[in-house]
Amino acid sequence: MIYITRKEQFSAAHRMYREEWSDEENLRVFGKCSNPNWHGHNYILYVTVKGEISEKLGLFINLTSLKQIIKEKIIDKVDHKNLNVEVGFMHGKVATTENLAISIWNELKPAVEKEGAFLHCIRISETENNTIEYYG
Amino acid sequence: MIYITRKEQFSAAHRMYREEWSDEENLRVFGKCSNPNWHGHNYILYVTVKGEISEKLGLFINLTSLKQIIKEKIIDKVDHKNLNVEVGFMHGKVATTENLAISIWNELKPAVEKEGAFLHCIRISETENNTIEYYG
Amino acid sequence: MIYITRKEQFSAAHRMYREEWSDEENLRVFGKCSNPNWHGHNYILYVTVKGEISEKLGLFINLTSLKQIIKEKIIDKVDHKNLNVEVGFMHGKVATTENLAISIWNELKPAVEKEGAFLHCIRISETENNTIEYYG
Amino acid sequence: MIYITRKEQFSAAHRMYREEWSDEENLRVFGKCSNPNWHGHNYILYVTVKGEISEKLGLFINLTSLKQIIKEKIIDKVDHKNLNVEVGFMHGKVATTENLAISIWNELKPAVEKEGAFLHCIRISETENNTIEYYG
Amino acid sequence: MIYITRKEQFSAAHRMYREEWSDEENLRVFGKCSNPNWHGHNYILYVTVKGEISEKLGLFINLTSLKQIIKEKIIDKVDHKNLNVEVGFMHGKVATTENLAISIWNELKPAVEKEGAFLHCIRISETENNTIEYYG
Amino acid sequence: MIYITRKEQFSAAHRMYREEWSDEENLRVFGKCSNPNWHGHNYILYVTVKGEISEKLGLFINLTSLKQIIKEKIIDKVDHKNLNVEVGFMHGKVATTENLAISIWNELKPAVEKEGAFLHCIRISETENNTIEYYG
Numbered sequence: 001m002i003y004i005t006r007k008e009q010f011s012a013a014h015r016m017y018r019e020e021w022s023d024e025e026n027l028r029v030f031g032k033c034s035n036p037n038w039h040g041h042n043y044i045l046y047v048t049v050k051g052e053i054s055e056k057l058g059l060f061i062n063l064t065s066l067k068q069i070i071k072e073k074i075i076d077k078v079d080h081k082n083l084n085v086e087v088g089f090m091h092g093k094v095a096t097t098e099n100l101a102i103s104i105w106n107e108l109k110p111a112v113e114k115e116g117a118f119l120h121c122i123r124i125s126e127t128e129n130n131t132i133e134y135y136g
Numbered sequence: 137m138i139y140i141t142r143k144e145q146f147s148a149a150h151r152m153y154r155e156e157w158s159d160e161e162n163l164r165v166f167g168k169c170s171n172p173n174w175h176g177h178n179y180i181l182y183v184t185v186k187g188e189i190s191e192k193l194g195l196f197i198n199l200t201s202l203k204q205i206i207k208e209k210i211i212d213k214v215d216h217k218n219l220n221v222e223v224g225f226m227h228g229k230v231a232t233t234e235n236l237a238i239s240i241w242n243e244l245k246p247a248v249e250k251e252g253a254f255l256h257c258i259r260i261s262e263t264e265n266n267t268i269e270y271y272g
Numbered sequence: 273m274i275y276i277t278r279k280e281q282f283s284a285a286h287r288m289y290r291e292e293w294s295d296e297e298n299l300r301v302f303g304k305c306s307n308p309n310w311h312g313h314n315y316i317l318y319v320t321v322k323g324e325i326s327e328k329l330g331l332f333i334n335l336t337s338l339k340q341i342i343k344e345k346i347i348d349k350v351d352h353k354n355l356n357v358e359v360g361f362m363h364g365k366v367a368t369t370e371n372l373a374i375s376i377w378n379e380l381k382p383a384v385e386k387e388g389a390f391l392h393c394i395r396i397s398e399t400e401n402n403t404i405e406y407y408g
Numbered sequence: 409m410i411y412i413t414r415k416e417q418f419s420a421a422h423r424m425y426r427e428e429w430s431d432e433e434n435l436r437v438f439g440k441c442s443n444p445n446w447h448g449h450n451y452i453l454y455v456t457v458k459g460e461i462s463e464k465l466g467l468f469i470n471l472t473s474l475k476q477i478i479k480e481k482i483i484d485k486v487d488h489k490n491l492n493v494e495v496g497f498m499h500g501k502v503a504t505t506e507n508l509a510i511s512i513w514n515e516l517k518p519a520v521e522k523e524g525a526f527l528h529c530i531r532i533s534e535t536e537n538n539t540i541e542y543y544g
Numbered sequence: 545m546i547y548i549t550r551k552e553q554f555s556a557a558h559r560m561y562r563e564e565w566s567d568e569e570n571l572r573v574f575g576k577c578s579n580p581n582w583h584g585h586n587y588i589l590y591v592t593v594k595g596e597i598s599e600k601l602g603l604f605i606n607l608t609s610l611k612q613i614i615k616e617k618i619i620d621k622v623d624h625k626n627l628n629v630e631v632g633f634m635h636g637k638v639a640t641t642e643n644l645a646i647s648i649w650n651e652l653k654p655a656v657e658k659e660g661a662f663l664h665c666i667r668i669s670e671t672e673n674n675t676i677e678y679y680g
Numbered sequence: 681m682i683y684i685t686r687k688e689q690f691s692a693a694h695r696m697y698r699e700e701w702s703d704e705e706n707l708r709v710f711g712k713c714s715n716p717n718w719h720g721h722n723y724i725l726y727v728t729v730k731g732e733i734s735e736k737l738g739l740f741i742n743l744t745s746l747k748q749i750i751k752e753k754i755i756d757k758v759d760h761k762n763l764n765v766e767v768g769f770m771h772g773k774v775a776t777t778e779n780l781a782i783s784i785w786n787e788l789k790p791a792v793e794k795e796g797a798f799l800h801c802i803r804i805s806e807t808e809n810n811t812i813e814y815y816g
Contacts, residue, residue: 037222038174039215040147041176082174094331194778199810266549309766312719314722353717420584449586488576573737
C-alpha cells in the first residue's frame with residue numbers, strides 16, 4: 001500500500017455560531033471565532049489517498065487527476081468564499097474546521113474511488129498551530 | 137545599527153472593493169478578492185525596528201516592550217476581525233495588503249520611537265506566495 | 273473520530289547524561305549532547321487529541337481549554353528552563369526527547385480526559401531534522 | 409513504543425518513462441515528468457524507525473548511527489545523481505517517487521534492524537505539494 | 545514606495561560545467577554539481593517589484609498580471625525542463641543559480657515596466673540552504 | 681553585484697545577564713532569558729556575502745569554501761555549546777543575539793574577504809518569531 005498526500009490551499013471567511021443563539025451565547029461557546037462580522041483564514045488542505053501501485057507504471061493514481069478532482073470538488077467552491085454563506089456542502093453545519101474536514105471527505109470519497117484509489121485522510125490546518133484530521 | 141524583526145500573526149476577513157462601484161466593476165478590477173460575502177487570510181506580520189545597542193545590555197529595545205506595542209496597537213485590533221468593517225485605522229481605505237502595511241506603519245511609528253528605536257519595515261504576507269513591504 | 277493537533281513551542285537547556293558516569297563515558301554514549309556546560313533547543317511540541325464531535329457544536333473539545341491545559345501543565349514548566357534541573361516531571365530521567373515525550377504524555381493524559389477527549393499522540397521536534405512520537 | 413523520524417534531503421534528476429514506449433506515449437501517461445531531457449527535485453526524505461527505549465539510556469537507537477546508515481545506504485547514492493541512470497537500487501523500475509520510497513525501504517530495513525530497531529515508514533516529498541508514504 | 549514579492553516554484557535539471565573542460569576539470573571547479581548525468585532542484589523564485597500605489601485602488605500592479613508575466617516569461621520555460629539544454633535565455637551561460645537570477649531579471653524587466661512597475665529583486669533558492677539575490 | 685546567502689543551524693545554551701547584578705536585577709532587565717540555570721535555542725544563522733561573478737564560471741565564490749569557513753569559524757565553536765561559558769568570541773559580552781550577530785560578523789569578515797568576496801549581512805533567528813540582522 002502506498003499513500004500519496006496532495007497539499008492545496010484556499011482562503012475563506014467563516015464564523016462559528018448557531019443561528020438560534022444570541023451573539024453573547026455564541027461568544028461564550030465559540031469565543032472570538034463567532035465574530036458576527038466574520039474573520040478568515042488561509043486553510044491548508046492535505047488529501048491523502050492510498051492504493052497499490054501498478055508495477056508497469058510505478059504509481060496507482062495519476063497526480064494530475066487527483067489535483068483536478070480536488071480543484072473541481074473543493075477548491076473552486078471554497079477559495080475566496082464565505083464558508084457559511086456560499087459553500088453548499090457546509091449548509092446547515094457549524095463552520096468548524098472539524099465539520100469542514102468531514103464534509104470534504106464526503107465530497108471527495110466517490111470521485112477518488114472512481115479513480116481506483118481509496119481516500120485515507122483529510123487534514124486541514126486552519127492556522128499554523130491548529131490542525132484537524134479525519135479518517136472517515 | 138542592529139535590526140530586529142518580530143513576527144506575529146492574525147486572522148481576518150476582508151474584501152477589496154470601492155463602495156461607489158458595482159459588484160461587476162469591482163470584480164473586473166479586484167478579481168475574486170472583491171467577493172461581496174468576504175473571504176479571509178492568516179496574515180503574517182513582520183515588524184522590523186532598528187537602533188544602536190547599548191554596550192552594557194547588548195540590546196537597544198526590550199523585546200517584551202516591542203511585542204506589547206504590536207499587540208496593543210495592531211493585533212488586538214485586527215485579529216479575528218473584519219478589516220473593512222471593524223478596524224478604525226483602515227476606514228476609508230481599500231482593504232489591500234498594501235494599504236494595510238502603510239496603515240500599520242503609521243500606527244506603530246510613534247510608539248516605536250517612544251521606545252528609542254526606529255521603525256524600519258512593515259512586511260505582511262497575505263498568503264505564502266504574496267508579500268508586501270513598506271519602508272515609510 | 274476527529275483528531276486535533278495543537279502546536280506549541282518552548283526553548284530549554286538540557287544535557288543527556290547519567291550522573292554516575294564520567295564525562296568521557298557520557299560523551300562516548302550520548303555524543304555532543306552530553307556537554308557538561310549544557311546546550312539547548314527550540315522544542316516544537318505537537319499534542320494530538322481525539323474525540324467524537326457533537327453535532328450541535330461541530331467540535332468535541334474547546335481549543336481554548338486545550339491550549340490552557342498545555343500551557344499550565346507543560347509550557348509554563350519547561351519554557352526558558354533547564355530540563356534536567358528545573359522540571360519536576362523529568363527528575364531522575366535521562367533528558368532525552370524520548371523521555372520528554374513520555375513524560376509530557378503522562379502529564380497531559382488526565383487533564384485531557386477530564387475534558388472528555390482522548391490523548392492520541394505527543395510529537396516533539398528537537399530540531400528540524402529529529403522528531404519523536406509517542407502514542408502511549 | 410517510541411517513533412523517531414530523521415529528515416534528510418537530496419537533489420537529483422529523474423524522468424518517468426518506460427523505455428519501450430515512444431516519447432509521445434510516455435508524455436500521454438506521465439505528463440511533463442517524462443521530459444526526455446530530464447528534470448529534477450530537492451527530495452526531502454523522512455525515515456521513521458520505532459523501538460522500545462532502554463530505561464537506562466532513555467533511547468533505543470543512537471541517532472548518529474541512524475544518520476550514518478541513511479547517509480551510506482541512500483544519500484551518498486542519490487544526492488546530485490540521476491535516479492534513472494546512476495542509482496543501482498532503482499534499475500529496471502520507473503523512477504516514480506512511489507518506487508523510490510519502496511526501494512529506499514528495502515535498502516534501509518536490514519541495516520535498521522541490525523541496530524535493534526524497526527523500520528516504520530519511508531516518507532518522501534518530491535515537492536512541497538506531493539508526498540509519498542510507504543509502511544512496508 | 546511599496547514592494548510586492550511573488551513566490552513561484554519550478555523543478556528543473558541542470559549541470560554546472562564548461563564544455564571545453566574535461567569532466568575532471570569541471571569536477572575540480574564545480575564539484576558534484578558538474579555531474580555529467582545531471583541532477584536537479586525544486587527552485588523557489590521570488591520576484592520583487594516596486595511602485596507607488598494609486599490612492600483610488602490601494603495598489604500599483606495587478607497581482608494577476610504579475611503572476612501571468614512570471615508564468616509566461618519564466619515558469620513555462622523552465623519548469624520540468626533541463627536548464628542547460630532547453631532554456632533559450634540560459635544558452636551559452638554556465639547554469640549557476642547566479643546566472644539564472646541575472647537571466648530571469650533580464651527576461652522580466654521589460655514586461656514589469658510595461659505594467660508601470662519597477663523590477664527590484666530576483667531571489668532564487670536552489671535548496672533551503674542556498675539563496676541568490678540580484679538587484680540589477 | 682550578486683548576493684549569496686548560506687543558511688546554517690546550531691543548538692546552544694545561553695543566559696542574558698550581567699555578572700555584577702543580582703538575579704533579581706537581571707530578571708527585571710532581561711526577563712526569563714536571564715534564568716541562572718540556562719535555557720537554549722536552535723539558532724538559525726544566515727550569512728550573506730556579495731561579489732561580482734566571473735563570466736567564465738558564473739559565480740564569484742565557491743559555495744564549498746563558504747560552507748567550510750562558516751563551519752570552522754562559527755558552527756564548530758557554538759554548536760552544542762554554552763554561548764556564555766565556552767565561546768571565546770563572546771567572552772565579556774552579554775549573550776544577546778544582537779551581540780552574537782556582531783561577533784559572528786567580526787569572525788567571518790577577514791575569512792570571507794580572503795576569498796575575494798564581501799560580507800554583507802549576518803542574520804540570526806533565535807526563534808521563529810525573533811530575528812536579528814547586522815550589516816557591519
